[in-house]
Amino acid sequence: MKLPPLKALPVFEAVARLNSFSLAADELAVSQSAVSHQIKQLETYLGELLFQRTGRYLSLTEEGRQYHEAISSSLLQIERASEQLLGQEAARLRLSVYSSFAVRWLVPRLPELSRQHPQLDLSLEMIGETPQLSDRVADCFITIRKTSAAYAYDLLYTERLFPVCSQEYWQKICREQQLEPTLDQLDPKLLAAYPLLSTHNIFDRPAGDWEAWYQAANLSLPSQQRVQHFSHILLALEAARFHQGIALTNDYMLNPQHDSEGFVRLPCHQLWTGDEFYFAWKLARRHEVGIQRLRRWLVSQAIDSGLRNE
Template sequence: MSLPPLKTLPAFEAVARLNSFSLAAGEMNLTQSAISHQIRALEDSLGEELFVRAGRKLSLTEAGEQFLEAVAPALAQIERAAVRLRGSSDERLRLAVPSSLAVCWLIPRLPQFQRQHPGIEIDLEMLSDMPHMSDRIADCFLTVRYRQRGYQSQRLYVEQLFAICSRPYWQQMQKRLREEKLLADDEPRSLDPGWLLRYRLLSAASLFDRPGEDWRRWFAAAGAELPTDARLHHFSHMLLAHEAARHDQGIALANDYMIDTAADPDLVRLPVPPMATGDEFHLAYKTSRRNEAAIRALAAWLEEQAARSGW
């Protein structure tokens, strides 16, 4: 069996994960010189350069990337096996999740998971985008980019956008529409989507990385067109647009994991059609780890929570 020096592998994984020799040295309680020596020994053993060093900048070579993809999960598996043999039932899973989904939907529900599975610790990794999945980042991912070699996934949520506003704003809308003889006295069951153009529209650039694109697509899905003179108020993120809507500033677009109007006393879901964005949120994890008890428990619990949320 031709193995590289095994003691060098944790050092390699730490440097690759932290992108720093000094940070890896601090984490492993070694000197930076010792870490550098171990990396050189590993490279000599493999006959390949694993890192590109350009001044203070450090990055993995192609060979380093390939080696890390094999080494990181192997080290994690060895660690889990050692924990079990030491008699500890505690397990730890790193779950990577988009920040909005984590803050608005997942975190309020996590105490229930912890009560049901006290031996499983969930460490959340907040994502600002959807990265290439890797054990270096997390054990499991809540992601819309779930198709990746070596991974399997299960669908939790198909995203759609619906229009919301505050209850006082909704009352003002109805009053104006009745004055214009467009509504009867009863609470309307549906509105003409074009009527929303009479009001301020709160747009979130984070949805489609372009100001106003959310409302343009929503009107297109409703068979209408967003005019160039529409009253748009721009925000960088949905959270800001939702807060503006909550404070009577106009109409925003929301999805099911960020806003539950049935449980929110301040916001109303307007009776206009929703728009499917085309995104599906999946729980994804390595196929080779599909039978791990902690991952199975997390997957079953997330499916249950998604069903309870009406997804």
């Protein structure tokens, strides 16, 4: 078996992850010159430059990026296997997750995860866009894109949007439109009389969410419609909470236990966005106990909360 200089591999992983020779030296409790020596030894063995150095800035070359992908995963597997034999069951996992999904759905459930799986040490890496699936970013992901064949995907939620407003604002609509608060169906055309709270990043265009919602009912967004624009669904939902209009939201943004008194879901049609939320994990790490425990727990929570059909 022909192996590279093994002492250099943890050094390379630390430099690549921290993007710094000095920070890697601090983490590994060695001198910066020792780190430089190990990286040089590894580059000599491989015959490839692993890092580009431009002034004070350091970055991985394409060869370095590919090598780090493989090496970091292998080192993690060695660490996990050693912990199991040593009887150390604690599993440290980094989960990359969309900020809205984390804040509104996942974080309130973390105490239950700790109760069921106290050996899981989970840290959240919150993101705003579809993440790059890589061990450098996180150990596992919640994503709406199947971007890598090296990963497995388990469905958590198929997104739908529906209109909501505050209880107080719903009472105002019913008074002005002479409606019963318990009516079964609301004519979408009546919404034209009220401000619509729009989230830009759902369809990446102004009022795109409401345009698509009206189109689902074979209608057009009224040309004189009052629309207030927000960059994120969290902001639009908070504006609705404070009686500023009607927002489009989805299932994971509303907690039945905590939001039933604050919001009313209007009795209108819903819009399927086409986005599907998956728990993603690397196939090469499919036997890791921590990842599989987290996967099963997330799926069970998605089923229990109604996000995913059993």
